[in-house]
Amino acid sequence: MIRDLPPARSGSRAGRIARFGLAALVALSLGLGSVQLATADQLDIQKKSVQTRIAQNKQDLDEANAQAVAATQALAQSQAALADAQAKLAAAQSRLEQSQALDQKRAAELEVAQAAQQLAQDEADSAQRDVAAWQHESGARVRETMQQQNPLAGFGSLFSNTTIDDLNQKVQWSTTVLDSTSAQMDRLTALKLKLDAAEAKATEVEAKVSKLRAEAAAGLKTSQQLQGAASQAAAVVATANAQNQKAKASADAQVKAEQQRQVALQTESEAVDKRIAQRIAAQKAAAAKAERDRLARERAEASRRAAAAKAAAAKAKSSSKTSRSTNRTSGGKTSTRTTTRTTTASQGWIYPSGAAITSQYGMRLHPVLHIWKLHDGTDFGAACGSPIRAARSGVVAERYYNAGYGNRLMIDHGLVNGRYVTTGYNHAIRYTVGVGQHVSQGQIIGYVGSTGYSTGCHLHLMVWVNGQVTNAMTSIY
Incomplete structure (x- = not known):
């Protein structure tokens, strides 16, 4: 640290800044060590949560190291990319599972249909065999009948020596043959109907089987495509997880460094408080000594005047009685008039910058450590190189560089309305006044920068009242 300070002041005391548990690690470093699949809804919620934290971290990050914030x-x-990849993988796997379940259903339906097809084919084959057997049997009988009878056989019997009994027997035989033929024809008709029905059923089942087979093939192709998509999604998750692990390692390292920086900032704040307290004590001691010296002078002056009055009275008493009327003294009634010197300070303060206030004094969540920490000043979002003006007349008490606050300058305004006030200006690119120099209200004392722990140009104004850091907006403005 490079300092430009008044002569030798050292030591330390407990700071007034509340201590926070630095053991609380950054909530952002969730570090997903292994890919754990969740439902799409859960992953969407996780992704939105991460995106919300990213948006919150884009606020003014005074007193936070830029590298730690970036990490x-x-x-x-x-983590957002990993959550998105996991959501896509979960969706792809869900679609793949649905497709595979449909494939299994189609395969079962196809198996049932193929069994029905085989049964129908068996029934058709059986019917066909029955028809063939009938045809064979009927053909044999017809041939036998044709060999024994012909259309003129009946007439022939009329001109032969056939007896009436023979004729009756032949007529009876012919009637029997005709009746048997009619029964066979009925059976043939029934068998043909059964065959037609069996063949129709077989045709219908075969069409259904063909349709199911085509659907199964299409489903299999879809499943293969989905499997490819799921594999690609898994590869993306693996890549995202590797990147997340790398980012986590970097963030963890930055978190540790940020913890050390915060300890250094706290130590710096305590040291500043101590020095301001020492200056206030010195001013009070000087004021008390001045008051004692004033009272001593007044007492000495009163004694001197009393002695002079006494001497004058004695001299007047010894003078001539004739000159008594003209040289009469005031009889020791000399009045002493004491004039007390007071300094009336201006009641007004001005803003050190005309830029808008971007961050108020108060507790806020540290963007890296995710612990509540005091933001000990008021930030003005001024552009780089814009002027910084003294908020009130005073004497420059300190000017130096600090790793956290960057270039710092403090003005001691002395006793203002019964309170000792000091203002501090931080992160400047440079200052134009030095320690011990008196500055006037509104005088340019430096230019805005982004030195120290700062992610962008701004002025961090601090105010101490009676040695305690306070909110400038309520203490002096």
Whole structure:
């Protein structure tokens, strides 16, 4: 640290800044060590949560190291990418599972249909065999009958020596043959109907089987495509997880460094408080000594005047009685008039910058450590190089560089309305006044920068009242 300070002041005391548990690690470093699949809805919620944290981290990040902020934001973005990849993988696997379930259903239906097809084919084959057997049997009988009878056989019997009994027997035989033929024809008709029905059923089942087979083939192709998509999604998750692990390692390292920086900032704040307290004590001691010296002078002056009055009275008493009327003294009634010197300070304060206030004094969540920490000043979002003006007349008490606050300058305004007030100006690119120099209200004392732990140009104004850091907006404005 390079300092430009008044002569030798050292030591330390407990600071007034509340201590926070630095053991609380950054909430952003969730570090998904292994890919755990969740439902799409859960992953969407996780993704939105990470995106919300990213948006919150884009606020003014005074007193936070830019590298640490970048590392934690990179981790948050990596986790968002991982959550998105996991959501896509879960969706792809869900579609694949649905497709595979449909494939299994189609395969079962196809198996049942194929069994029905085989049964129908068996029935058709059986009917066909029955028809063939009938045809064979009927053909044999017809041939036998044709060999024994012909259309003129009946007439022939009329001109032969056939007896009436023979004729009756032949007529009876012919009637029997005709009746048997009619029964066979009925059976043939029934068999043909059964065959037609069996063949129709077989045709219908075969069409259904063909349709199911085509649907199964299409489903299989879809499943293969979905399997490819799921594999690609898994590869993306693996890549995102690797990147997340790398980002987590970087963020963890930055978190540890940020914890050390915060300890250094707290130590710096305590040291500043101590020095301001020492100056206030010195001013009070000087004021008390001045008051004692004033009272001593007044007492000495009163004694001197009393002695002079006494001497004058004695001299007047010894003078001539004739000159008594003209040289009479005031009889020791000399009045002493004491004039007390007071300094009336201006009641007004001005803003050190005309830029808008971007961050108020108060407790806020640290963007890297994710612990509640005091933001000990008021930030003005001024552009780089814009002027910084003294908020009130005073004397420059300190000017130096600090790793956290960057270039710092403090003005001691002395006793203002019964309170000792000091203002501090931080992160400047440079200052134009030095320690011990008196500055007037509104005088340019430096130019806005982004030195120290700062992610962009701004002025961090601090105010101490009676040695305690306070909110400038309520203490002096």
